[in-house]
Amino acid sequence: MRAIVAREAGGPEVLEYAEWPDPRPGTGELLVRVAAAGVNFIDTYRRSGVYQIDFPHVVGVEGAGQVVALGDGVTDFAEGDQVSWHDAPGSYAEFVAVPARNAVRLPAGLDLTKAAALPxxxxxAHYLVSSTFEVGPGHEVLVHAGAGGVGLLATQLARLRGGRVITTVSTADKAELSRAAGASEVIDYTALSDLTAELPALVRDLTEGEGVHVVYDGVGRTTFDASLASLRVRGMLVLFGGASGQVPPFDLQRLNAAGSLFVTRPTLAHYSRSRLEIEWRMSELLGLVDSGQLDVRVGASYPLADAAEAHRVLEGRLTTGKVVLLP
Known part of the structure; x- marks a missing residue:
């Protein structure tokens, strides 16, 4: 089969469109013909060496497609099922072996490109607003990168739970997308000369001087200090990614001085530890998509061979919504 292979750590240029042995489904796995693969920052972290992984490896962990074979012990799926998945290494390929526990059967009629954008x-977005900090009526929420894939989904989910959402974006077009997703206020951070000083001041103006209850920050290094300063007393900073770079160590005494703040660095793996949890999150998301309450935006799609370009635009923060690869 054809696949995207990283033979060493480095930039997008290390991604190679190459022949690779066809996978075979092991015990508890599905063999899936990939219709679309999701592009995520975790792929770039592994490719660059920020996250440890063996080289060479086929890149990617997420996608959607059709089951073509079953490994031993699989009873909940059948050949021909259309599924989406997360955490299946090797997903930037024509075929991938997917752990059955990480796959979800899709409802009939759901576009597989959109399905690949969701897991x-x-x-x-689901664990952020329903588990890490459970958003409810009256909560003030700040979402960075409001027009990104997680940002658009988290904004919609927080609004559905009764929260009021403020977002940050980098362009006028992204601001429009964020407003359409339900953001009450959108801040163009490129217009700020001092993000750390000016963003918290704007946020407090929008929250009667209090600050927000929670910040969802997937940007990291460049926004961290502004995020902390935007919180009200006993607020929580949820640092779920580092698109601009990893946050360096900091003095915990700052949390005391700023109002007994909370900081957490979650990851999806710890919020999808059981099959029941995965089914709960995905069933809620698929139900909201089916009812028209949740819009899943595919901002760009690339042929599988152009994975390097997809990584460049993602890391350059030039995307909106989800980026997918099409084998």
Whole structure:
């Protein structure tokens, strides 16, 4: 089969469109013909060496497609089922072996490209607003990168739970997308000369001087200090990614001085530890998509061979919604 292979750590240029042995489903696995693979920051972290992984490896962990074979012990799926999945290494390929526990059968008629955009970012947005900090009526919420894949979904989910959402974006077009997703206020951070000083001041102006109850920050290094300063007393900073780079160590005494703040660094793996949890999150998301209450935006799609370009635009923060690869 054809696949995207990283033979060493590095930038997008290390991604190679190459022949690779066809996978075979092991015990508890599905062999799936990939219709679309999701592109995620975790792929770039592994490719670059930020996250440890063996080289060479086929990149990618997420996608949607059709089951073509079953491994031993699989009883909940059948050949021909259309499924989506998260955490199946090797997903940037024509075929992938998917752990059955990480796959979900899709409802008839759901577009597979859109389905590939939902598992990782959708479940991330779901755990952020329903588990890490449970958004409810009256909560003030700040979402960075409001027009990104997680940002658009988290905004919609927080609004559905009764929260009021403020977002940050980098362009006028992204601001429009964020407002359409339900953001009450959108801040163009490129217009700020000092993000750390000016963003918290704007947020407090929008929250009667109090600050927000929670910040969902997937940007990291460049926004961290502004995020902390935007919180009200006993607020929580949920740092779920590092698109601009990893946050360096900091003095915990800052949390005391700023109002007994909370900081957490979650990851999806710890919020999808059981089959029941995965089914809960995905069933809620798929139900909201089916009812028209949740819009899943595919902002860009690339041929599988152009994976390097997809990584460049993602890391350059030039995307909106989800980026997918099409084998």
């Amino acid at each position: 990782l970012q959708g479940m991330t």
